[in-house]
Each structure stands twice: as structure tokens, then as C-alpha cells.
Amino acid sequence: MAHSYRNLIDGEMIATPATLDVVNPANEEVVGTVPSCGEAELDRAVAAARRAFKSWRATPIEERRRVINAMADAIATNQDELYRLLTAEQGKPHHQAKGEIFGASAMMKAQAALELPDVINQDDGTRLSRTRRVPVGVVGGIVPWNFPVMMAAQKVAPALLSGCTIVLKPSPFTPLTTLRIAELWKDIAPAGAVNIITGEDSLGPLITAHPDIDKITFTGSTATGKKIMEGASKDLKRITLELGGNDASIVLPDADVAKVAEQLFWSSFTNAGQICVAAKRIYIHEDIYDELSQAIAAYASTVKVGDGSQQGTGVGPIQNRKQYERVCELIQDAKDNGYKFLLGGNVDPSGTGYYVPITILDNPPEDARIVAEEQFGPVMPLMKFSTTQEAIARANASDYGLAGAVWTSDPEAGVAVAEQLETGTVWVNEFLHFNPLAPFGGHKQSGFGAEYGIEGLKEFTYSQVITVKHEAPVGA
Numbered sequence: 031m032a033h034s035y036r037n038l039i040d041g042e043m044i045a046t047p048a049t050l051d052v053v054n055p056a057n058e059e060v061v062g063t064v065p066s067c068g069e070a071e072l073d074r075a076v077a078a079a080r081r082a083f084k085s086w087r088a089t090p091i092e093e094r095r096r097v098i099n100a101m102a103d104a105i106a107t108n109q110d111e112l113y114r115l116l117t118a119e120q121g122k123p124h125h126q127a128k129g130e131i132f133g134a135s136a137m138m139k140a141q142a143a144l145e146l147p148d149v150i151n152q153d154d155g156t157r158l159s160r161t162r163r164v165p166v167g168v169v170g171g172i173v174p175w176n177f178p179v180m181m182a183a184q185k186v187a188p189a190l191l192s193g194c195t196i197v198l199k200p201s202p203f204t205p206l207t208t209l210r211i212a213e214l215w216k217d218i219a220p221a222g223a224v225n226i227i228t229g230e231d232s233l234g235p236l237i238t239a240h241p242d243i244d245k246i247t248f249t250g251s252t253a254t255g256k257k258i259m260e261g262a263s264k265d266l267k268r269i270t271l272e273l274g275g276n277d278a279s280i281v282l283p284d285a286d287v288a289k290v291a292e293q294l295f296w297s298s299f300t301n302a303g304q305i306c307v308a309a310k311r312i313y314i315h316e317d318i319y320d321e322l323s324q325a326i327a328a329y330a331s332t333v334k335v336g337d338g339s340q341q342g343t344g345v346g347p348i349q350n351r352k353q354y355e356r357v358c359e360l361i362q363d364a365k366d367n368g369y370k371f372l373l374g375g376n377v378d379p380s381g382t383g384y385y386v387p388i389t390i391l392d393n394p395p396e397d398a399r400i401v402a403e404e405q406f407g408p409v410m411p412l413m414k415f416s417t418t419q420e421a422i423a424r425a426n427a428s429d430y431g432l433a434g435a436v437w438t439s440d441p442e443a444g445v446a447v448a449e450q451l452e453t454g455t456v457w458v459n460e461f462l463h464f465n466p467l468a469p470f471g472g473h474k475q476s477g478f479g480a481e482y483g484i485e486g487l488k489e490f491t492y493s494q495v496i497t498v499k500h501e502a503p504v505g506a
């Protein structure tokens with residue numbers, strides 16, 4: 031019998047009269063049906079979170095840590111079931127889904143271990159001034175479809191550790207694994223501390239506008255981020271925005287071609303390119319351009335595109351039809367403009383499943399749509415540059431500022447380039463490595479605020495300074 035997915039509100043799993051179907055992008059079959067919440071269910075969830083906030087904020091931090099660790103353990107214990115479900119709804123290959131599930135559990139544990147001690151500003155006998163961090167209250171968490179479990183985990187754990195309670199909304203395209211996790215969490219977290227509700231995109235603005243939500247933590251597109259900022263301005267809600275990126279990789283002339291070709295490929299094509307920090311533009315020095323582009327294309331042609339549940343699949347389908355059509359449109363635009371393809375480019379829209387062949391473009395111009403826009407799919411433009419300063423200028427000529435990478439045999443030279451990139455993260459000789467203790471966040475239109483580490487935790491709090499004036503001793 032098909033699993034009955036429900037929402038977690040006030041410690042109970044509930045159904046709604048309206049429902050949403052979730053489609054497996056590998057075969058376009060319905061894999062599950064979830065509740066579709068409206069204002070009434072949202073009000074119920076927010077009221078439960080508000081009630082729970084009173085006692086949760088007063089719960090000793092060691093107990094809050096214990097709860098988060100138990101929630102993380104529940105994910106790890108059930109990882110075999112969860113990664114299969116994640117592949118079925120999201121499309122990513124099994125090994126990448128396993129990585130996301132395991133990573134989400136580990137991320138929660140790392141967040142649970144954080145400390146946010148009081149800071150003494152002055153203690154000189156005349157006055158004691160202390161800064162403490164106070165939880166903001168009820169958080170609305172809104173999550174995209176590319177890493178649904180990781181994004182949920184990285185919002186829920188720091189919110190709970192800080193003493194906040196949360197109402198989380200997964201993407202309508204990928205709510206199943208999160209709702210299965212909600213069942214596992216139901217008896218671990220106190221009623222109302224974590225609420226998980228599903229619905230159409232239209233549920234998002236209701237969350238942003240809700241008068242009893244104090245903060246929005248959002249991961250998704252820049253276009254939606256702007257709407258959230260506008261909606262949140264009405265009552266000046268606190269917001270953290272983790273938005274899109276058009277991340278550049280710069281390959282310096284001393285890079286070891288044989289070593290970096292495969293890594294560059296995966297920096298672009300992991301999760302079928304649907305990663306905010308995927309390498310979306312690769313600038314290669316002209317001295318090694320031909321050799322490296324051939325090496326990348328040769329490796330790429332060995333990677334299998336297919337159903338993520340099948341062994342040997344390296345690149346799965348695009349997650350949903352809308353995104354599939356957008357990626358196809360970018361490929362068509364490249365064809366219409368006569369850009370050269372090193373690999374791929376032939377999409378078969380009549381087939382079943384949202385498959386796009388691995389596509390690599392050979393030195394398209396800087397103003398090509400595939401270079402200027404965030405493609406979010408398995409299509410990578412390789413571009414030639416002559417001087418390092420030119421590559422840096424081209425990398426920075428973007429409205430986005432999320433991440434980037436530099437590839438070189440000289441780490442010091444790599445760092446010198448990294449320091450000139452206008453992004454929140456830069457990797458030298460690696461990619462997609464996240465340290466749960468290091469702040470992750472964007473610059474420019476990639477958003478603001480941070481997740482992970484102390485900076486991420488602080489986003490769920492405000493600072494309160496308490497100053498006590500000591501009376502001068504009598505006779506002094």
C-alpha cells in the first residue's frame with residue numbers, strides 16, 4: 031500500500047482535504063501524495079510553534095542539544111529507506127542521495143555542538159556590561175528542491191539550538207523524504223517545536239506575511255528571495271537569504287590537466303548541475319584550454335545519464351518539468367546562436383523522464399545566455415582567457431556572488447586570486463566542500479546572512495546588552 035504522507039503540526043501527523051502529487055523525474059510517475067496546506071493549517075502550525083517557544087527557549091541548552099542529536103540519529107538510523115525515497119522524488123543518483131542523507135545527519139550534530147556564550151563588554155568595578163543572545167521566536171523556514179533534506183536539516187538544527195521553534199515548508203516538488211523524517215521526529219522533538227507543512231508555492235508568501243512569525247530563513251532562487259524581502263518588510267521580519275549563484279572556476283596555466291579534468295567535471299555536474307554552488311562558468315587559461323577541454327569532454331563521455339536508482343548512473347534527470355524546459359531553452363539558444371558544442375546538446379523532449387544529456391560548450395561569448403544566467407542543469411560552458419586579471423574581471427562581472435574556485439599547482443597563487451573574487455566562498459583545488467563551522471552565505475544578489483557555524487547560529491538570535499551600574503562605595 032502507498033505510504034500516507036502527512037504534515038507535522040503540534041506533535042501530530044495531520045492530513046488535509048487538498049493534496050499535491052509528487053512526480054518521480056526519472057519516469058514521470060506519481061511517487062507520493064502530500065497535504066496541501068492553506069492559511070488555516072499555517073495558523074495552526076504557527077500557534078503551536080508560538081506555544082512551544084515559551085517552554086523550549088527556557089529548556090536548558092544541553093537538553094536542546096540532546097533532542098537535536100536524537101533527531102540526527104533518527105535520520106542516520108533510517109538512511110537506507112530515506113536515500114531511496116530521496117532519489118525517487120529528487121532524481122539524484124543513489125550514491126549522491128546517500129551522501130545528502132548522511133550529510134544532513136552529520137550537519138545537525140555539528141550544529142548541535144555549537145556554543146554561543148555571553149560576552150562581557152565591561153567589568154571594571156563601575157559597571158558590568160554583558161551581551162547575551164536571545165532567540166528571535168518563531169522561524170519560518172522555506173526550502174528548495176535541489177537538496178531538500180540537507181536544507182531542512184541546516185535550518186531546523188540551529189533554530190532549535192538557539193531556542194527558537196520552527197515552521198518548515200519543503201518545496202512542493204520534493205516534500206516526501208522531509209515528511210518521512212517528520213514522522214521520525216514526531217516523538218523526539220516536543221510538540222510544536224518543529225512543524226513541517228507542505229503546499230503549493232502560494233503557501234510561501236503566507237509564511238512570509240504571517241504576523242506571528244519573527245524570522246524567515248530562505249534558500250531558493252534570487253527572484254523568490256526578492257519577493258520574500260518585500261513581504262517581510264511589512265513587519266520588518268528578520269531574514270536570511272541563501273539565493274542563486276553563477277559561480278566561476280578559474281583554471282590557471284600551471285594546473286595539472288590530468289588531475290583536474292575529472293574534478294572540474296563533477297564540480298559542474300554533481301546533482302545534474304542543480305547546485306547553487308556548482309561551477310557554472312569555467313575559465314581556462316589559453317595555454318591549456320585545448321588539452322583540458324578535450325580531457326573534460328573525454329571523461330564526460332564515460333559518465334552515464336539515467337535513472338538515479340539504477341546502478342552506474344552518474345547524472346540523473348532534471349528535478350522537474352519547468353526546470354527541464356528552462357535548461358532545454360538555454361541549449362536551444364546556444365544552438366540558435368551557432369555556439370560550438372564539445373559534447374551533448376541533443377535533447378529528446380518526446381522521451382519519458384526529464385533527461386538532458388551532458389552538454390559542454392566550447393568557448394561561447396561572455397554575453398551568451400548560458401554564460402550570463404544561472405543554468406542549474408547539466409550544461410557547462412568552458413571559456414578561454416589570456417591573463418589572470420582578465421579571468422578575475424570576467425568572473426566578477428556577475429550580479430551573483432555565491433562561490434567560486436581556483437585550480438592551480440601553486441596554492442599561494444590560488445589564494446591570491448581567491449581574495450579578488452567577490453563571493454562568499456572560494457575553494458582552491460577542491461569544490462563543494464562545506465565545513466559546518468564556517469559561515470556559508472552569498473554576496474550581491476546571492477543573498478545575505480549566513481548558515482553554519484557561529485555566524486549561522488547568531489542569525490536565529492538578537493543581541494541583548496544588560497548593563498548593571500555599580501554604586502560607588504559609601505565615602506568613596
Ligand code: NAD
Pocket residue numbers: 172173174175176177199200201202230231232233234235238249250251252253254255257258271272273274275305306307404406432472476477
Ligand atoms: P524557488 O525560489 O522557486 O523555490 C524555493 C522555495 O520557495 C520553495 O519551497 C517554493 O515553494 C517557495 N516559494 C516560491 N514562491 C514563493 C514566494 N513568493 N514566497 C515565499 N516562498 C516561495 O527555488 P527553487 O527553484 O526551488 O530552487 C532553485 C534555486 O535555489 C536556484 O536559484 C539555486 O541557486 C537556489 N539555491 C540556493 C542555495 C544557497 O544556499 N544559496 C542552495 C540551494 C539552492
